[in-house]
Every structure is written in C-alpha cells, then in structure tokens.
Amino acid sequence: HRFHSDQPRHDSESVDGLRAALEAMRGEGYELAALDVVVAGLREGAPFPRPTVAFTIDDGYRDFLELGADAFAAYDCPATVFLATGFIDGDLWLWWDQIDWILQSAPRRTVEWTLGSGGMFDLGPMGSRLDIAERFWEDCKGVGSARRQAVIQELAEQCGVQLPKTPPADFAPLSWDEVRALEGRGFTFGPHTVSHPILARLDHPTALAEIGDSWARVREEVSAPLPIFAYPNGQSGDFGDREIRALDEHGLVAAVTTEQAYAEPRRVSQVGDERFRIPRFDYPGHVHPTLQITSGLEALVRRVRR
Ligand SMILES: [Zn+2]
Incomplete structure (x- = not known):
C-alpha cells in the first residue's frame, strides 16, 4: 500500500503513525525481522525466542522511497516490497x-x-x-x-476525462534504479505478478506467465531477489494448487497471503504446502491496534467476541 505524510490520501498509511507503531514495538522488545529470516524460522518449525514481526509492502509504489523507507530505516526495521513488475516496467498503472x-x-x-x-x-x-x-x-x-x-x-x-497512459505522480511506481538503491539500504524485493490479476480467475497459461515473468523480471533487475511471492488480493479463493505448483517449480520457497492470522512455525514446517500460504495481518494504521495484533491480544479479542 501507499504512504502519506500530512495530507491523508485515499488508501494510504500515515508515516507518523508508522513511526509511532515501530517505536512502540521496539519499546516492547519485539524483534523486527526480515521476511526471509522469519520464513526460514517458520520452516524450521521451532518457536521464535521473542515475538517477531516482519513488515511487507505490496505493489511497488514510489512513495515507499519518498516516505516509507525513512521510517523503517529510522527504527532499523527491514521491510520487503512485493513488486507488480509490469507496473515497475512502466507498462501499466494499477486499475x-x-x-x-x-x-x-x-x-x-x-x-x-x-x-x-x-x-x-x-x-x-x-x-x-x-x-x-x-x-x-x-x-x-x-x-x-x-x-x-x-x-x-x-x-x-x-x-468526461481522459485516462493518462502512464500513472500521474500520485500513483507512480518505483523505478528499477530506485529499487536497487533501496536494496543498498537493506530492503528486499520479491515478485507480485506482472499485472496484478487475481490468479485463480486466469486461464492456465496466463496464470503461469504472470508468476514466471514477474519472477524473471525481479531476478533480472534486483541484486538479491527474494524468492518469496505475494498473491494479488491474497484471499483463499484467489489462488490454488495450480499457483502453488508453479511457484515451487520456479524455485520460489514461500508465498504470503492476506489471510488475517499469525504465522505458526509448527504449522508451516509440518503441513505440506503451508509455506505457500503464510498469512499476514493488514497493518491497522495506528499504534494501539498494531500492538494488539503483535502482542497476540487480537486472537483473544476475536475469541471473546465470537
Ligand atoms: Zn497488491
């Protein structure tokens, strides 16, 4: 998603709010870890010694460079950006x-x-x-x-308006040069398809091309491509066994969804293809609900409400 500073923008997160959330998590002693480290830990199956959080940002908007990156860097927090590679290539803007x-x-x-x-x-x-x-x-x-x-x-x-061919500044992608510059600052990049379709709705060749081509572009352009995939939209009906098989064949080691749940090491290490169904919470945009999630209270709240 996108970031904003003073002027709230549709569908974007406040950078000040993010800083406050990172500050609070550091204060509570959470491990702010890189996604590949978390995935490796999940696959080993042993419980994490400390509560551990990995941040991911989908799509590859340019405001990550302008706003998000500094906030993460200020708290020494690694983050992973999933790139819709046709967007980064300048071939499309997001629908x-x-x-x-x-x-x-x-x-x-x-x-x-x-x-x-x-x-x-x-x-x-x-x-x-x-x-x-x-x-x-x-x-x-x-x-x-x-x-x-x-x-x-x-x-x-x-x-009565004419759609520009390329996205206006407010909706612009990172360039590959900017992606590489961000890599130098410790951020990592993985594939998120070419054109951001819901994979399950595509015919077989198109679905496979969306996965294979985006991974190929990331490998061509990124110094240390992250072999972890993010499904567009990411809910359970948006991908299936066909996509998981394709990811495995391309040498991708894991994939993240948007199922709102904790990633459990035991589950990921023991259940067959669970490493291609790693859940993620939406970042709620404010300190208090963020801490509720990271402290595990959210599960309790949900259970009590049910
Ligand atoms: Zn996305």
Whole structure:
C-alpha cells in the first residue's frame, strides 16, 4: 500500500503513525525481522525466542522511497516490497488507481455503473467519493481484466476525462534504479505478478506467465531477489494448487497471503504446502491496534467476541 505524510490520501498509511507503531514495538522488545529470516524460522518449525514481526509492502509504489523507507530505516526495521513488475516496467498503472483518479478528477455528475448490482451513482462533491471508489473496486475484482478495463474506460468517458497512459505522480511506481538503491539500504524485493490479476480467475497459461515473468523480471533487475511471492488480493479463493505448483517449480520457497492470522512455525514446517500460504495481518494504521495484533491480544479479542 501507499504512504502519506500530512495530507491523508485515499488508501494510504500515515508515516507518523508508522513511526509511532515501530517505536512502540521496539519499546516492547519485539524483534523486527526480515521476511526471509522469519520464513526460514517458520520452516524450521521451532518457536521464535521473542515475538517477531516482519513488515511487507505490496505493489511497488514510489512513495515507499519518498516516505516509507525513512521510517523503517529510522527504527532499523527491514521491510520487503512485493513488486507488480509490469507496473515497475512502466507498462501499466494499477486499475484501482485508475478508478480512483477518474473519480477524483471528474466534475460532479451522475454515472451509470454496470458491474455488480449496477446502478446510477451521484458522484457528489469532490473528496467525498471514497465509498463509491471502494464499491467499484469490489465489483471489479469479480470480473476478468478485459471486462474490467472496458468498464473503467466507459467510466472515464461518462466523466468526461481522459485516462493518462502512464500513472500521474500520485500513483507512480518505483523505478528499477530506485529499487536497487533501496536494496543498498537493506530492503528486499520479491515478485507480485506482472499485472496484478487475481490468479485463480486466469486461464492456465496466463496464470503461469504472470508468476514466471514477474519472477524473471525481479531476478533480472534486483541484486538479491527474494524468492518469496505475494498473491494479488491474497484471499483463499484467489489462488490454488495450480499457483502453488508453479511457484515451487520456479524455485520460489514461500508465498504470503492476506489471510488475517499469525504465522505458526509448527504449522508451516509440518503441513505440506503451508509455506505457500503464510498469512499476514493488514497493518491497522495506528499504534494501539498494531500492538494488539503483535502482542497476540487480537486472537483473544476475536475469541471473546465470537
Ligand atoms: Zn497488491
């Protein structure tokens, strides 16, 4: 995800909040570890001597360099960035950003939306369109990329705006040079497909190419490519055995999902392909809920609520 400093931005994390969370975790004695170290520990199966947290950032936005990296570096916290390599290569910009940009740029008007349950949407004043964007994002996840792109194009036309070919600065990717510079500062980089599709929805050759090509690009461009993959969207229906087999054949050693759970060494070391289903919590953006998760309280809270 993305980062912001003073001006909160749609779908991004506050850098000050991140600093506060890192400070608090350091204060509590947590180990802030690199993902590959954590994965190696999980595969060994022995419990970690101290509560251990690894940070990952998906997609490869440029604001990681401008904002996120300094915060992690200030707390000597390694972090891993998963790259959608077509985005870094400048071949595409991410479809949810296209929707966001269209809705941000459009004058006030009513638009017709044809995905999901469809309907007419009054865009309302600028700055109040977050809920509409989120609704459109969810609907777009349910369709293939051709249909999605057609609907996005249609939305741009209805709004009377022309989608730029490359992402505006606010949505820009890291360049490969910047990726290598960040490597020099201790950050690591792994593959996250080429064009960020939901893999399970693709035909066989396309799914395999999305995995193989993105790993090939990371290996070509990155000095120490991290053989750990992140599934786009990352929920249980978004990938399956086919993807796991492909990752294994490409020599990738593990993969992370977005299942909100703790990674348990015993489970990862003993259950067959569990190393390709390592769960991750969403970073909640504030100190208190972050500590709730890292202290294990979250599990307790959930159990009590249930
Ligand atoms: Zn992603």
